[in-house]
Amino acid sequence: MKNTLDIAQAWRSDGEPLVHIENADLMPLPAPLDNLAMDRPWKPLSAQAKEKYESGLDDTCAVSVPRPKNEDEERRLVAQFLAGLEKLFTADNNWTFLQPLLLTMEHCTHCQTCAESCHIFEASGRNELYRPVFRSELLRRLYFKYIKHGGLVSAWQHGEIELNWPLVARLIELSYRCNLCRRCAQSCPIGADNGLVAHELRKLFSQEMGIAAKELHEQGSMLQLKVGSSTGMTAEVVKDNIDFIDEDMSERTGIEVHTPWDVEGAEVLLLHNAGEIMAWPENPGAFALILNMAGVNWTMSSELAGYDSINYGLWYDDVQFARVALKHAEIARKLKVKKIVLGECGHAHKALCVVADRLLGGELNIPRESSLTLLRDIVMSGRIQFDPARNDFPVTLHDPCNLVRLMGVVEPQREVLRMLCPGFREMEPHGVNNYCCGGGSGFAIMSGHNFPDWRFQVAGRKKMQQVLEAFSDCIGPETPKYLCAPCSNCKGQLRDMLAYYKLWERNRILYGGFVELIVNAMVDVKPGFLEWEWR
Amino acid sequence: MPVFECEGRMYEVDEDGFLQEPERWSQDVAKDFAQTEAIADLTDGHWKVINYIRNYYLQFGIAPMVRKLCKETGYKLNEIYQLFPSGPAKGACKLAGLPKPTGCV
Numbered sequence: 001m002k003n004t005l006d007i008a009q010a011w012r013s014d015g016e017p018l019v020h021i022e023n024a025d026l027m028p029l030p031a032p033l034d035n036l037a038m039d040r041p042w043k044p045l046s047a048q049a050k051e052k053y054e055s056g057l058d059d060t061c062a063v064s065v066p067r068p069k070n071e072d073e074e075r076r077l078v079a080q081f082l083a084g085l086e087k088l089f090t091a092d093n094n095w096t097f098l099q100p101l102l103l104t105m106e107h108c109t110h111c112q113t114c115a116e117s118c119h120i121f122e123a124s125g126r127n128e129l130y131r132p133v134f135r136s137e138l139l140r141r142l143y144f145k146y147i148k149h150g151g152l153v154s155a156w157q158h159g160e161i162e163l164n165w166p167l168v169a170r171l172i173e174l175s176y177r178c179n180l181c182r183r184c185a186q187s188c189p190i191g192a193d194n195g196l197v198a199h200e201l202r203k204l205f206s207q208e209m210g211i212a213a214k215e216l217h218e219q220g221s222m223l224q225l226k227v228g229s230s231t232g233m234t235a236e237v238v239k240d241n242i243d244f245i246d247e248d249m250s251e252r253t254g255i256e257v258h259t260p261w262d263v264e265g266a267e268v269l270l271l272h273n274a275g276e277i278m279a280w281p282e283n284p285g286a287f288a289l290i291l292n293m294a295g296v297n298w299t300m301s302s303e304l305a306g307y308d309s310i311n312y313g314l315w316y317d318d319v320q321f322a323r324v325a326l327k328h329a330e331i332a333r334k335l336k337v338k339k340i341v342l343g344e345c346g347h348a349h350k351a352l353c354v355v356a357d358r359l360l361g362g363e364l365n366i367p368r369e370s371s372l373t374l375l376r377d378i379v380m381s382g383r384i385q386f387d388p389a390r391n392d393f394p395v396t397l398h399d400p401c402n403l404v405r406l407m408g409v410v411e412p413q414r415e416v417l418r419m420l421c422p423g424f425r426e427m428e429p430h431g432v433n434n435y436c437c438g439g440g441s442g443f444a445i446m447s448g449h450n451f452p453d454w455r456f457q458v459a460g461r462k463k464m465q466q467v468l469e470a471f472s473d474c475i476g477p478e479t480p481k482y483l484c485a486p487c488s489n490c491k492g493q494l495r496d497m498l499a500y501y502k503l504w505e506r507n508r509i510l511y512g513g514f515v516e517l518i519v520n521a522m523v524d525v526k527p528g529f530l531e532w533e534w535r
Numbered sequence: 536m537p538v539f540e541c542e543g544r545m546y547e548v549d550e551d552g553f554l555q556e557p558e559r560w561s562q563d564v565a566k567d568f569a570q571t572e573a574i575a576d577l578t579d580g581h582w583k584v585i586n587y588i589r590n591y592y593l594q595f596g597i598a599p600m601v602r603k604l605c606k607e608t609g610y611k612l613n614e615i616y617q618l619f620p621s622g623p624a625k626g627a628c629k630l631a632g633l634p635k636p637t638g639c640v
Contacts, residue, residue, distance in 0.1 A: 048537050049550070064550050219637035230638035232597035241600055248602065275639030279624075281602050310639060345639070445639055447625075448550030488639040535601065535612050 005128035007159070010138055011167035015056040015067075018129055018170070025125040027461055030468045031475060033501055040500065042457065043450040054169035058129060060454040062176040062446055063213050065169060074165035077209065081168045082146060084208030088200055089147045096318050096358065101200055104136065104192040105143045114184035114194050119435045120177065123461035130458075132184045132194035135174050138167070139197050172211060175201035179440030179459060180315060181401040186432065198441075199315070206317040213316070216442045220312040221320040225327070229274040229308035238307045241277050242284070242300070249285035253519065254526040259288045262335065263299035268374070269337040270298050271309035271328065271352075273345035273488040276513075280491065280535070283344060286515035287371070293524070294378040299337065306331040309348035314355060315441045325356040329364040339367040341374055344513050346400030346487035349407055370403065372486060375518065376412035379419065385523040386420055393480055394423040395517065396470040398463070398494065399434035400487035408432065413486060413514055420521045427466040435462045437485065439493025456500045460493060464501070467494075467509065477508045480532055486514035495535075504534050541567035551625070553635040560589070560632030568630050572621060581618050581630070583608050588623075588631040598628050598636050 009018050023039045032038060045055055055061040068074045087093035088101070114132040115121050121130045128134060141161035144150045150158065161167075178198035185193035206212040224230045229238065242259050249257040260266070270291070276283045291298045300307060305327040313321030329352075332340050342349045353368045360366075378384065397417060403409050410431045417424045427434070437444070438460025446455070456464075471481050483498075485491050494511040503509045510532060520529045536555055539546045544567060547555040552571055554560065565585055569577055577585075587608055591599040601623050605612055612623070619626030624636045 046537075052537065215637070219635075223637060231640060232637055234596070237595050237597060240595075241603070244600065244603055248606075273639050278598075278600050278636075278638070279640040281600060308638070445637075492639055533612060534616070 005134070007134065007137060010170055011162045011164055013164065013166050015054070015166050015169070017056055017058055019058050019127060021059055021124060021127060021458070023457070025127070026457060027123045027125055027465070029461065029465055030472065032507060033464065033468065038501070039457070040453075042453040045450055049449050054173065056166060057170050057173040057177070058454070060451050061173065061449050062451050063172055063211065064448055065172055065211055068165060078163060078165055078168055080209045081204070082163065084204040085142060085146060087208065088204055089143065096355075097196060097200060100191075100193050100196055104194070104197060105140050107190050108133065108136065108140065108192045109190070111189065113187050113189060114192070117183045117187040119181070119183070119438070119462035120179065120459055124458050129174075130177060132178075135171075135178065135201075136192075136194045136197040138171060138174075139201065171201055172205055174198075175205065176213060176443075176446075179401070179436040179438065179443060181436035181440050182406060183401070183433075183435070186405060202316040203318060207319060213442060213446055215445045216312040216316050217320070220310070220442075221317070221324060224305055224308055224310060225323060228304040228306075230310050230312065231274045231278050231308070233274055233277070233307070235302040235304070235307070238274065238277060239302060241281070245277070245281045245285045246288065248281065249289060252526065253289060253529060255289060255293070255524060257285060257289050257292065259284075260299045261302050263297070265336045266297050266299040267338045268296055268298040268341045269332050269335060269339070270300055270341050270343060270371075271348065272300075272307070272343040273310050273348055274308035275310075275488045275492070276343060276345075277307075280488070280513060282516055283513045286513075286519040287343060289519055289525075290375065290378060290384070290515060293522075294381070294383050296378075298341075299335065301331050301335060303331045303334075309342055309345050309352070311348060311351035312442060314347050314351040321351065321355070322359055325352060325359055326364070328352055329356070329360050329366060332366045333363055337366070339369055341369050341371050343371050344486040344488065344515070346402035347489060349409075350402035354407060370407070370409050370412075372403070372409050372412045372514070375515065376416055379416050379518060386521045387523050388420050388422055388521055390521045390527060391421045391517055392423060393482060394425065394471060394474050395421040395482045395484055396425055396427050396467065397430070398427070398437060398467075398483060398485040398490055399430055399432075400485065400490050401434065401436050401440055403487065404434055405432045416514075416518065417484070420517060425470055427470045435466060437463045437490040437493045438497065439489050442489070444489045444493040444496070452496065452500070455493070456497045460497045463494075464497060471509065475507055477506060480508045480510060482517070482530075483509055483511040484514055484517060485511055510534070539568075539571065541570065549635060551635050553629050554632045555634070557592075557632050557634065564632060565630045568632075572619060572626050572629065574619070574630075578618075580610070584610065584615060584618060584623075584627050585631045588627055588633065592631065592633050598624065598633055
């Protein structure tokens with residue numbers, strides 16, 4: 001592959017992919033994935049997909065935008081894009097993020113510090129298409145030409161760009177090649193935010209053109225607002241499932257577990273990502289057990305959206321974001337709880353604890369807390385007895401970007417792991433310098449066409465390297481290992497990626513949440529809570 | 536919508552290959568979709584899993600929790616993976632004619 005890419009290719013009218021990646025181009029991985037034979041070949045995008053959907057960016061297709069039928073439709077779409085672009089740069093229409101967006105447009109000096117911090121750029125073998133400024137440079141040129149109406153001098157100073165449908169179609173896909181982990185923004189010496197650029201583009205496409213990944217919109221925030229949860233669970237189903245979990249937990253631990261519903265005036269309203277209930281029931285089960293044993297007065301809510309903390313709008317649409325955040329706050333207000341506590345879901349943390357702060361005023365501004373700080377306090381309080389010998393296996397910790405880099409919750413989970421897991425070892429780098437799992441911004445649940453190949457081979461590759469290095473002293477199958485990821489989205493990505501590379505089958509690397517390790521070490525719990533079975 | 540064709544029979548599917556018209560499902564449809572999952576023959580074990588998922592779906596409108604599926608069918612999860620190599624959600628649910636599971640699952 002020729003690793004150069006002229007930016008003018010982005011508005012090339014043929015609609016053909018700009019780059020093609022071979023496994024041999026990618027960043028090498030450590031043992032046991034250190035030979036190309038272990039690296040799986042990519043499934044090519046099918047002829048049917050290429051014919052029906054815009055796929056002029058790279059080897060895959062994330063959003064499945066239908067190809068316009070004729071030039072009229074193309075012109076209409078470009079006009080919509082331009083209208084959306086104008087809105088993006090007005091305070092009335094973009095009160096949320098206008099200031100950092102303008103800063104990013106006006107002040108980037110192309111120093112490329114961001115590129116050195118981007119896991120996608122590095123893992124792709126430094127493919128120019130994935131260089132963080134490739135995307136933002138396109139938006140920047142559009143900004144100078146169509147928003148600031150610069151003439152020839154501006155074009156000479158800031159670079160030329162031609163706005164046509166092929167460019168818009170490529171920008172749609174390109175806005176879904178960034179995990180929004182914002183490691184680049186953290187490293188930028190002047191605070192320019194390329195992650196925000198991807199986010200703002202997605203927002204423009206969703207709010208102005210009705211184009212978004214269906215997993216996030218139709219099957220995500222829309223479904224949540226309609227039936228109560230992105231999983232499709234109604235209140236009846238979630239209660240039935242939680243009954244099942246309580247019963248299952250009681251059997252497994254030997255301690256009667258009961259989940260309280262809709263308790264007015266409770267100290268804590270616990271919001272789980274509903275995916276935990278469906279796919280990792282031991283996680284909400286472990287929460288219930290710990291909170292009960294610690295004597296916390298807590299509750300779950302069976303109101304619409306009250307049993308699902310997800311807020312996918314955070315990743316693509318401010319309006320959808322606000323609708324869900326208001327629902328969550330309203331439920332807490334009606335129940336008169338003292339505070340909302342977020343379970344193990346990174347983006348829900350950032351959505352409700354941080355971004356919603358700009359939205360929730362007066363009575364709705366109810367205190368919100370991470371479960372990790374609450375759990376740390378419970379574990380350290382001495383109210384529960386632990387036997388760390390029960391967790392005597394290698395454990396490493398993945399830092400969910402939203403929770404750690406973007407909220408600064410770094411130490412509470414580590415204090416617990418250092419106390420309860422004798423085999424705890426850090427990945428390098430970690431904490432706020434962590435790398436995304438590769439599933440960030442919703443990728444973990446996007447699996448159309450061959451997108452998973454890109455998601456595991458490129459987006460998740462840096463994390464894969466970190467995990468394998470953290471366990472390099474015990475990589476053989478004789479030692480079971482635990483990759484702790486306190487976030488549903490990260491867990492989904494890590495599960496799929498470990499399965500993709502057969503790392504459970506061959507090397508006994510299991511993934512799981514944080515509370516499970518706490519329960520596994522409780523003296524009062526029947527030994528062997530962790531089942532060491534793939535799920 | 537992409538189309539999946541099996542011996543002249545056409546099915547509308549989503550980008551992940553899940554049947555888009557759940558009401559069209561029958562045992563024959565499951566057999567056609569088995570080919571997309573590299574399952575040569577549907578055994579009694581496969582049907583036990585498919586029927587449980589299908590009935591749960593008709594009652595509640597979504598797929599059952601995986602742990603419930605295991606408890607109710609008596610299969611451990613790794614046995615379900617042996618029956619359906621791409622797993623309960625992407626494999627078994629697809630054959631049972633459910634839409635692709637949604638949310639962070």
